[in-house]
Structure formats: structure tokens, C-alpha cells
Amino acid sequence: MSEAEAVLLGVLAGLTVLLGMPLARRLRSGQVLLNSLSCGVLVYLLGDMLARAFVPLNSALLRQYDNLDGAEPVVWLTVAFIGGLVLGYGGLTAYVALSGVSDAAETTARGTPPEPSPTASSSRLALLVAIGIGLHNLGGGLALGNLAGNDWISISVVLVVGYLLQNLVMAGAITAPFAGDPQPPKWSCLLLLGVIAGGPTVLGTYLGWRLVDVASGETGDLTSTAVQALAAGAILFVLIRLLSLATTLGHRTTRHLGLLAGLVIALLIEVLIIGATGA
Secondary structure, eight states, X not given: OOHHHHHHHHHHHHTTHHHHHHHHHHOOSOHHHHHHHHHHHHHHHHHHHHHHHHHHHHHHHXXXXXXXXXXXXXXXXXXXXXXXXXHHHHHHHHHHHHHTOOOHHHHHHHTOOOOSOHHHHHHHHHHHHHHHHHHHHHHHHHHHHHHHHTTOHHHHHHHHHHXXXXXXXXXXXXXXXXXXXXXXXXXXXXXXXXXXXXXXXHHHHHHHHHTTTTTTSHHHHHHHHHHHHHHHHHHHHHHHHHHHHHHTSOOHHHHHHHHHHHHHXXXXXXXXXXXXXXX
């Protein structure tokens, strides 16, 4: 598969998140349900990213235990795992601290009035969600690019379809923070958020295609672990903020059922992807 064809697959897989934006923009009345569904999807993504990041490290540990390899790969993979988590979580923590974004639950606990601009606060939270999903999609793009580089065309196409379904669900997660605003978000804002969330898929696909020769070596394992751990750290931070917001909205039963539904939906889509592609 040529470089242009691989990048085209990345565009189809990543930027389809924009297709879910118009629908999610209109479904603003069920704020509690949207927020809970988003939390469920992010819970699954967090577990998925942590599991994928640990696979190379687990393999290195088993090789060392069987005396097939030394301790150096284990050390470097551990550094990549922990470093990715710290950078993903700490980077967004620093961004929030520097930008002065207040946490909804903390604001309620202090008894202070809400921020003067709900839309601005919602935009910042939606941006954090888009960044977390974008980092997740970067890892997905690397996998897609590797398949395309090895000329596994049929599997690559099926994987694109799976990512398309996944991104439609993620569009709801990105727009969930706007659900309680008096006015819907601007189309320019949604476009930017969509590019932030879906654009890394294109970049990841290109890098995966270019680095196909080293993807199965130690360099590929280190890159994969660092990217997945980075995404996990970012998603963990976003998930904590969304859960914090959910506690201020009431409707406990709806929150719990919505979170479970989001988790199940994300799991079913992943099962379809793996069942069809083995990737």
C-alpha cells in the first residue's frame, strides 16, 4: 500500500469524528445521561490503553524470567510506561492550573458562585476530552499504519470501519460538557475539537506506515508503550473531571446506568473490531 493510500485510510478513520458532532450538538437535553455515557466510554478507553501499554513490558518481564533477555528492556519499558502516565496526567494538570479552570465539585463544595462564562468552562473541559481522545487515536493510527505498511489491506479497511463507529461514540463524549449550556457550541469550536480528537489518527497512521520496519523491534515497543501510557494518563485526568462534574448533577440512578451503558457500548465496538480484524 502506498503512502498516500495509508494516509487516506488515516483521514477516513480519524476525521469521521466530525460526522458525530452535528448529532451530538443537538442531543443537549440529557446532560446527566450524556455525561455518564461519556464517562463509561472513557473508563473503557482507560483500561484499554493501560492494557496495551503493559503488553510489551509484560513480554520483556517474561523473557527476563526465562533468561532469554537481560534487564535493560524491562527498565526502559518501565520508564516509558511511568513517564507516559506522568506526562499525560501531569501535562493536563499543569494546563488546568495555568488556565485557571475550576472544578465543578470543588466550586460547589466551597459554596462559591459558578464561573461567569459557562460556555468558556465547557469549552475548556471539552478541549481536555478531545486531547485525551486524540492521544488514544494516535495509538490507533500507529496500529493502522503498521497494518497498511505490511499490505494487510482487507484488515486495514475493516479496522477503519471500526474506528469510524468508535469515533461516532467519542463525538458524544467530546460534546457532553456543552449539554447544560444555554446555547449550543459554535460550529467552529466543534470543528476544532474534532480535528484535535481525530487529527492524531492521521499522524499516527503516517508514522506507523513510515516506521513499519522497526515497529516489531525494541524501538516499536518503546514507542507503543509511551504513546499508550501517555493517552492513559490524559484520559484518567479527563475522566476524573467528568466524574466530578457528574456528582453535581444529581440523578444517581441515571448516572450509574449511563456509565454502564457507555462502558458496554465501547466494549461491544472493540469486540467487533477485534473479531473482524484480530488487531
